[in-house]
Amino acid sequence: MSQLRTFLAGATTMAALLAAIAALSGAADPGRRASFDEITVGRINIVEPDGTKRIILSNKAQFPGDFMQGKEGARPDRRAFAGMLFINEEGTENGGLIQKGSVGADGKIDSGLSLTFDRFRQDQALQLMNNDSATYQMTGIKINDVPHFALTSMADIERFGEEAGKLPEAEQRAYRQKLAEAGRLSQNRIWLGNTGAKGSALQLKDARGRTRMMLLVTADGKAEIQMLDETGKVSKSITPGSKE
Structure with a gap:
């Protein structure tokens, strides 16, 4: 009789354990759904x-x-x-x-x-x-x-970096410039954010990533629209006090 009681107690414990596992795994639900208040x-x-x-x-x-x-x-x-x-x-x-x-x-x-x-x-x-x-x-x-992945793949980007790293610094710039001119590199076209001088700026750039127009508000509240040439030099500036 004691062996039977031991067997039944063990079977009950095992059944409870299996039921808990089934509930946690969603096996008790055909849709395998489970609900938790918190999971870590x-x-x-x-x-x-x-x-x-x-x-x-x-x-x-x-x-x-x-x-x-x-x-x-x-x-x-x-x-x-x-x-x-x-x-x-x-x-x-x-x-x-x-x-x-x-x-x-x-x-x-x-x-x-x-x-x-x-x-x-x-x-x-x-x-x-x-x-x-x-x-x-x-x-x-x-x-x-x-660029489209068929023109420049992620593997190409990795290869470009490896090849550039083997060149002197001056030649690295020329190498990247050649890739940029061929449209092989990503270029930032729009930047909207703060500046190092605690101003705020919207920069609009050409296909080579060069800033050609910038809307700027300085930290002390001065507003300005700048138009820049391909070298980055301001060719025209418009401020609230500008006169055409």
């Missing part, structure tokens, strides 16, 4: 039914690399951030939200947040950003002209 995890992968990752939310320690057509590439430079990656139907990175913020042993701030939207199989076309450090603070919106 290091990383969450949101996937399609076929397993394709679509959104990854992660802490710093487990932050993923980059994704191109279903393959993940190593990105050790991202291990300073926590955040979220967006991935499209083919398994290619589509943008993301990353953030960090700390004060080092030297007392210096190292903080930043960036929300980006990528062109298809390419790099950032739109970025909302905020950076804060011991020497500067910058908040802005960047709109970039990004």
Whole structure:
């Protein structure tokens, strides 16, 4: 009889354990639904039914690399951030939200947040950003002209950087200029944000990334519209006191 009681007690405990596991896993629900008031995890992968990752939310320690057509590439430079990656139907990175913020042993701030939207199989076309450090603070919106992936792939961008790194500094500038003239590089076309002198500015740029018009309000409230030539020199300036 004692053996029977022991068996029944063990069976009851096992049944309760299996029921708890089933509830947590959603197995008790045909729709595999579960409800939580709070969940604590290091990383969450949101996937399609076929397993394709679509959104990854992660802490710093487990932050993923980059994704191109279903393959993940190593990105050790991202291990300073926590955040979220967006991935499209083919398994290619589509943008993301990353953030960090700390004060080092030297007392210096190292903080930043960036929300980006990528062109298809390419790099950032739109970025909302905020950076804060011991020497500067910058908040802005960047709109970039990004080449089609068939003209310049992400692998090409990596190769351009490697080839430029083998050249003397003066030749690096010429090398990048040649690529820019051929439309092979991304160029910032619009910048809206603060300036190093605590002003606010809207910069409109040409296809080479050169600022050609700037709307500026200085920290002390002076407003100005500047038109610049291809060398960056102000060719015309309009202020409230300007006379045509």
